Amino acid sequence: MNLNVFYFRLLNEIDEMKNVSRRYEDDILQLRKKCTKLQEDLKAKHIECNALQNDIDYKQGSLEKHESDMRKQMEIVTHLNNEVLK
Numbered sequence: 001m002n003l004n005v006f007y008f009r010l011l012n013e014i015d016e017m018k019n020v021s022r023r024y025e026d027d028i029l030q031l032r033k034k035c036t037k038l039q040e041d042l043k044a045k046h047i048e049c050n051a052l053q054n055d056i057d058y059k060q061g062s063l064e065k066h067e068s069d070m071r072k073q074m075e076i077v078t079h080l081n082n083e084v085l086k
Helices: 003-085
Strands: none
Touching: none
16 A cells, blocks of 8 residues: 555545534534533532431421420329329
């Protein structure tokens, strides 16, 4: 094979690879945009999840406090009923 022919074929292959790359540039750009959007959505959902978890923790704490208060009131009522019955 002649060196010039080989060189010409190599240049053609390089040009073809560049063309393939250019054809996919739009696809790659779109994929990057989608990836960025998904990362932003994921970050927003993570923040939302943390906010919801904080709300759940706050409400659980409130419920536990109310349960404790109710137990104390029941103990007081029971004690007072026992005193009245004596």
